[in-house]
Amino acid sequence: MSTAVKLSDSTPVVFDLANASLRELNVALQGLDGLGQSAWSILNPRGAHALAVGITAAVSLSIEGHVGYYCAGMNDGASITITGNAGPGVAENMMSGLVHVLGDASQAAGATAHGGLLIIEGNASGRCGISMKGIDIVVKGSVGHMSAFMAQSGNFVILGDAGEALGDCLYEARIFVRGEVASLGADCEEKAMTEEDRIILRNLLKKSGAKAEPAEFKRYGSARRLYHFHVDNAGAY
Amino acid sequence: MARRADCTTSTLITPGPIEMTDSAGPRIPRTLPRFSATFDPHTIAEIQRAAATGIYDIRGSGTKRKLPHFDDLLFLGASVSRYPLEGYRERCGTEVVLGTRFAKKPITLKIPVTIAGMSFGALSGNAKEALGRGASAVGTSTTTGDGGMTEEERGHSQTLVYQVLPSRYGMNLRDLRRADAIEVVVGQGAKPGGGGMLLGQKISPRVAAMRNLPEGIDQRSSCRHPDWTGPDDLEIKILELRELTNWEKPIYVKVGASRPYYDTALAIKAGADVVVLDGMQGGTAATQEVFIEHVGLPILSAIRPAVQALQDLGQHRKVQLIVSGGIRTGADVAKAMALGADAVAIGTAALIALGDNAPEWEEEYQKLGTTAGAYDDWHEGRDPAGITTQDAALAARLDPVKAGRRLANYLSVLTLEAQTIARACGKSHLHNLEPEDLVALTIEAAAMAQVPLAGTDWIPGKNKGE
Numbered sequence: 001m002s003t004a005v006k007l008s009d010s011t012p013v014v015f016d017l018a019n020a021s022l023r024e025l026n027v028a029l030q031g032l033d034g035l036g037q038s039a040w041s042i043l044n045p046r047g048a049h050a051l052a053v054g055i056t057a058a059v060s061l062s063i064e065g066h067v068g069y070y071c072a073g074m075n076d077g078a079s080i081t082i083t084g085n086a087g088p089g090v091a092e093n094m095m096s097g098l099v100h101v102l103g104d105a106s107q108a109a110g111a112t113a114h115g116g117l118l119i120i121e122g123n124a125s126g127r128c129g130i131s132m133k134g135i136d137i138v139v140k141g142s143v144g145h146m147s148a149f150m151a152q153s154g155n156f157v158i159l160g161d162a163g164e165a166l167g168d169c170l171y172e173a174r175i176f177v178r179g180e181v182a183s184l185g186a187d188c189e190e191k192a193m194t195e196e197d198r199i200i201l202r203n204l205l206k207k208s209g210a211k212a213e214p215a216e217f218k219r220y221g222s223a224r225r226l227y228h229f230h231v232d233n234a235g236a237y
Numbered sequence: 238m239a240r241r242a243d244c245t246t247s248t249l250i251t252p253g254p255i256e257m258t259d260s261a262g263p264r265i266p267r268t269l270p271r272f273s274a275t276f277d278p279h280t281i282a283e284i285q286r287a288a289a290t291g292i293y294d295i296r297g298s299g300t301k302r303k304l305p306h307f308d309d310l311l312f313l314g315a316s317v318s319r320y321p322l323e324g325y326r327e328r329c330g331t332e333v334v335l336g337t338r339f340a341k342k343p344i345t346l347k348i349p350v351t352i353a354g355m356s357f358g359a360l361s362g363n364a365k366e367a368l369g370r371g372a373s374a375v376g377t378s379t380t381t382g383d384g385g386m387t388e389e390e391r392g393h394s395q396t397l398v399y400q401v402l403p404s405r406y407g408m409n410l411r412d413l414r415r416a417d418a419i420e421v422v423v424g425q426g427a428k429p430g431g432g433g434m435l436l437g438q439k440i441s442p443r444v445a446a447m448r449n450l451p452e453g454i455d456q457r458s459s460c461r462h463p464d465w466t467g468p469d470d471l472e473i474k475i476l477e478l479r480e481l482t483n484w485e486k487p488i489y490v491k492v493g494a495s496r497p498y499y500d501t502a503l504a505i506k507a508g509a510d511v512v513v514l515d516g517m518q519g520g521t522a523a524t525q526e527v528f529i530e531h532v533g534l535p536i537l538s539a540i541r542p543a544v545q546a547l548q549d550l551g552q553h554r555k556v557q558l559i560v561s562g563g564i565r566t567g568a569d570v571a572k573a574m575a576l577g578a579d580a581v582a583i584g585t586a587a588l589i590a591l592g593d594n595a596p597e598w599e600e601e602y603q604k605l606g607t608t609a610g611a612y613d614d615w616h617e618g619r620d621p622a623g624i625t626t627q628d629a630a631l632a633a634r635l636d637p638v639k640a641g642r643r644l645a646n647y648l649s650v651l652t653l654e655a656q657t658i659a660r661a662c663g664k665s666h667l668h669n670l671e672p673e674d675l676v677a678l679t680i681e682a683a684a685m686a687q688v689p690l691a692g693t694d695w696i697p698g699k700n701k702g703e
Binding site: 022023026027030049050053054056068069070073074076088089092093095107108111112114127130131133134149150152153169171172227228229230 | 451
């Protein structure tokens with residue numbers, strides 16, 4: 001890979017997208033299993049889509065700038081930092097690993113993700129955590145409408161405010177909100193914070209470096225009234 | 238002699254007036270009980286059921302109403318101006334290559350009849366295995382469904398298409414990469430615009446674990462993809478799927494027949510290798526009856542607009558077209574291909590070949606309030622044939638080896654039948670069938686299929702100045 005430059009063992013491999021293609025980058029990153037490379041720095045992402053998708057090696061990756069759609073999609077083990085903003089679907093369907101967005105994230109951040117941790121330092125737009133299936137998400141700013149829509153499992157921490165219809169048609173994901181909630185979606189309700197909840201929340205706050213205490217949060221979950229069809233619930237659909 | 242009118246059935250077999258016998262006087266003709274064409278017995282029963290339960294009817298299978306279909310078309314066969322090919326001697330090719338546009342590894346199938354996406358969850362593990370066995374035996378593909386990939390189907394499917402659905406249940410990187418092709422499902426013919434449904438009876442521990450859901454709940458799949466909206470986003474989604482899989486795998490886009498010209502054009506624009514077009518006769522494991530019967534287009538009306546879109550964009554035979562929805566016979570296969578499809582897919586017919594609605598289970602169908610040939614409560618998980626169930630005892634009734642053999646037999650018959658017709662039309666490959674080989678029996682079919690009404694040169698909607 002002529003475009004990937006490693007200066008020494010202690011410095012990351014530098015890959016400049018100004019001089020090479022997305023295809024070359026993804027081929028390189030998807031072929032890292034067993035190579036022992038620990039750190040990569042990606043320059044000039046310039047809003048590219050599908051960047052750093054499908055990585056299965058436990059590599060650390062720093063993307064220096066803004067990214068487009070689906071950055072870190074289906075990530076399975078890598079630790080990926082995006083120093084700028086992220087487009088729609090960042091870390092979509094992540095299996096494991098870490099994705100850390102230092103800026104803001106667009107819609108559907110962490111959509112359908114099965115595992116790993118997504119940290120967004122700024123705000124996240126609508127449908128953050130949609131259909132999440134086990135991922136942990138920490139948004140240090142606020143989230144947009146319909147976040148955690150049909151969220152199935154995992155934990156979703158929002159340090160700011162939540163937009164309308166939070167947790168609509170929620171399954172078993174836990175939602176923690178420190179700020180205001182514009183409205184709850186169908187079948188989402190506030191629940192008492194259990195000791196188990198506090199442990200999970202404290203752990204995620206610590207992992208994400210968030211300066212907050214569990215006592216500042218409210219916990220939301222599924223009322224489980226829509227788990228079975230019933231005519232009396234028709235108004236909720 | 239007095240005739241009896243049976244008011245308990247929907248059909249009055251005996252014509253003529255009823256004569257009432259009265260020992261005290263003459264026989265008086267009485268008016269026959271007359272069922273309304275509008276409020277027919279089925280409609281009345283449905284109103285009564287709705288009033289009693291407060292919930293719409295949910296069922297499996299596809300539309301049951303009479304629709305313009307391939308039966309309304311005929312092949313002309315050879316004549317003075319067309320040479321037929323010798324049956325059993327002269328070759329009539331059936332292979333099809335899918336994914337030639339962008340994929341590094343296109344799929345080659347020996348026959349142009351594929352198995353449509355049906356989920357584990359909707360179907361038992363044995364049924365999925367049987368589909369894989371049957372399809373692989375004759376060199377064609379199977380498709381996963383809402384719920385992810387099982388070992389049964391991967392292990393027994395030589396060529397397996399992995400569906401990317403709005404729910405993304407069970408979706409993971411490993412399975413994506415061990416699939417042979419990827420199908421982005423935008424819609425299905427039984428319910429264009431609708432999401433999936435799997436009722437609690439079928440959410441077994443294994444199904445629940447695969448879908449990351451609580452056991453026993455009524456599962457609602459979303460109708461929209463969670464991370465893309467519209468054709469511009471879809472193009473980027475397809476890019477991501479290609480990047481995830483090293484640009485190796487053909488990417489299909491499946492749509493329910495709704496706006497076939499524009500949907501096909503937009504799928505092509507988004508970068509699809511293959512467009513899958515599913516008519517309203519296509520089946521479902523569980524959907525509202527009103528949705529099945531009142532939304533979408535019959536496949537007969539959808540193929541030509543889709544082919545037109547392919548032709549307008551210079552992509553016919555470059556982006557392959559698979560059509561489905563009510564394919565039953567080799568004649569249907571041949572007609573679909575003559576209208577411009579590269580291949581077809583079957584779902585309901587494949588289940589029937591496995592053993593669905595078989596007469597041997599009649600006694601049990603009766604207990605369920607139905608009869609062999611009409612059983613469609615696939616959502617209830619009580620399928621006597623062990624196909625649309627997650628009940629271990631029922632599922633064990635289906636021998637995947639024997640059922641797979643039945644499917645292989647059926648697929649072979651479909652192929653032989655299609656070849657028989659193609660040879661009669663003088664075609665050395667099924668792909669050489671063309672609209673010119675067809676006529677229509679009805680004006681409606683002529684208009685939809687854009688072939689002449691039989692015995693005329695009239696194609697309704699064409700030659701508008703005449």
